[in-house]
Amino acid sequence: MSAVLPDRRPAPVPLPAARMCTATTTIALGLVGPGKVGRAWLAQWAQAAPRLREQGIDLVLRGLIDRRRMWLGASRGEPDALMRDFESSPVPDLHRFGPHLVDEGRLHAVVVDCSGSDAVADHYARWLGQGMHVVTPGKHAGSGPIKRWRAIRDATRDGGRFRHEASVGAGLPVIQTLRSQIDTGDALLDVEGVLSGTLAWLFNRYDGSVPFSALLREAHDLGYTEPDPRDDLSGLDVARKLVILAREAGHPLSLADVSIESLVPESLRDIPLDAFLARLDEFDVPMAARLFAARAERRVLRYTARFDGDGARVALSRVQADAAAAHGRLTDNVIQLRTRRYADNPLVVQGPGAGPEVTAAGVFGDVLAIAHHLGARL
Numbered sequence: 001m002s003a004v005l006p007d008r009r010p011a012p013v014p015l016p017a018a019r020m021c022t023a024t025t026t027i028a029l030g031l032v033g034p035g036k037v038g039r040a041w042l043a044q045w046a047q048a049a050p051r052l053r054e055q056g057i058d059l060v061l062r063g064l065i066d067r068r069r070m071w072l073g074a075s076r077g078e079p080d081a082l083m084r085d086f087e088s089s090p091v092p093d094l095h096r097f098g099p100h101l102v103d104e105g106r107l108h109a110v111v112v113d114c115s116g117s118d119a120v121a122d123h124y125a126r127w128l129g130q131g132m133h134v135v136t137p138g139k140h141a142g143s144g145p146i147k148r149w150r151a152i153r154d155a156t157r158d159g160g161r162f163r164h165e166a167s168v169g170a171g172l173p174v175i176q177t178l179r180s181q182i183d184t185g186d187a188l189l190d191v192e193g194v195l196s197g198t199l200a201w202l203f204n205r206y207d208g209s210v211p212f213s214a215l216l217r218e219a220h221d222l223g224y225t226e227p228d229p230r231d232d233l234s235g236l237d238v239a240r241k242l243v244i245l246a247r248e249a250g251h252p253l254s255l256a257d258v259s260i261e262s263l264v265p266e267s268l269r270d271i272p273l274d275a276f277l278a279r280l281d282e283f284d285v286p287m288a289a290r291l292f293a294a295r296a297e298r299r300v301l302r303y304t305a306r307f308d309g310d311g312a313r314v315a316l317s318r319v320q321a322d323a324a325a326a327h328g329r330l331t332d333n334v335i336q337l338r339t340r341r342y343a344d345n346p347l348v349v350q351g352p353g354a355g356p357e358v359t360a361a362g363v364f365g366d367v368l369a370i371a372h373h374l375g376a377r378l
């Protein structure tokens with residue numbers, strides 16, 4: 001019988017107990033514009049808030065505002081009840097909104113602006129100067145007047161954070177990918193690709209079997225388009241994204257510097273939105289002609305954007321069927337960043353580039369990045 005050898009291994013050294021997260025970081029949130037993206041974000045916040053609270057981040061909604069109403073209070077969930085209260089709330093006032101969020105400087109606060117309004121972007125520098133942080137999927141700040149953009153950047157020097165990741169590529173990590181190259185000493189040589197989820201979806205689907213106007217209506221109903229689809233179809237939304245990327249890479253580009261091809265017929269450019277939506281069939285003949293011309297060259301139509309040393313342009317292009325821009329599916333954005341480090345083989349970010357859910361997730365990611373910056377452990 002073999003004797004059992006005594007266990008001479010050293011007794012295990014007790015590991016220190018896992019560091020418990022005892023401190024809670026409370027952050028007040030104020031939502032401007034509970035529209036398609038704003039409501040999707042509210043739903044995501046309500047779902048994630050209990051788990052985040054356990055992890056030490058207490059996200060309290062303290063304000064909701066749109067063009068007609070304003071609710072000020074404190075909520076940790078239940079967006080349906082919140083929206084009911086909001087329906088019967090009084091007149092909006094963005095000047096009262098900010099101070100309520102910070103509670104006389106006692107709270108960290110993030111304004112989540114999903115309004116898509118240029119007028120709201122005018123408030124950012126002031127909010128940042130008052131110690132608030134601003135997150136937006138909107139493009140007005142990043143592509144609007146350069147003077148306002150600089151004022152917003154300058155206002156962040158006192159600690160307020162401005163993040164607009166979802167303004168380009170919705171939930172895709174486009175700005176952070178570019179910034180991480182630039183911040184580590186790389187330089188942007190050029191950027192090109194498909195920057196519109198709506199236009200990607202339209203031209204990925206448009207094969208002549210269904211009128212262009214029918215697809216356009218569907219894209220609008222799916223929440224891909226801008227509140228006014230002419231912002232997409234005029235190329236303006238794409239141009240805005242190109243300006244945002246150029247500025248993030250350190251180039252003071254303005255919208256006026258971008259050569260833009262509009263797809264909107266002249267007769268539909270200056271009419272009210274309702275009238276425009278009732279006359280979408282005016283796109284059908286000109287778009288069918290573009291499609292047949294592309295087919296005759298064995299190419300496909302894609303609305304593309306490019307910024308390089310020669311300038312910036314956005315246009316409907318006939319691209320080779322094997323080009324990167326032709327390979328997206330559904331609302332895919334395909335963004336090629338050629339930098340000094342990625343000169344021969346560009347860095348490509350690709351994936352769904354529109355829709356309330358993915359956009360709201362991009363917005364939420366920015367809120368959590370700020371929470372992390374404020375000391376919350378994620």
Ligand SMILES: NC(=O)c1ccc[n+]([C@@H]2O[C@H](COP(=O)([O-])OP(=O)(O)OC[C@H]3O[C@@H](n4cnc5c(N)ncnc54)[C@H](O)[C@@H]3O)[C@@H](O)[C@H]2O)c1
Nearest residue numbers: 033034035036037066067115116117137138227354355359
């Ligand atoms: N839908 C997408 O896929 C997507 C993707 C990326 C970025 N975005 C951006 O998200 C933003 C919102 O898009 P959406 O589709 O939710 O629009 P939406 O029209 O559905 O919602 C906008 C909301 O903002 C409110 N609003 C408008 N002007 C306001 C003002 N001056 N003050 C207060 N509230 C105001 C409206 O009442 C509405 O509630 C836009 O900037 C858009 O460019 C959208």
Ligand SMILES: N[C@@H](CCO)C(=O)O
Nearest residue numbers: 196197198225226354
């Ligand atoms: N309307 C925009 C939303 C995302 O910014 C698009 O289609 O790309």
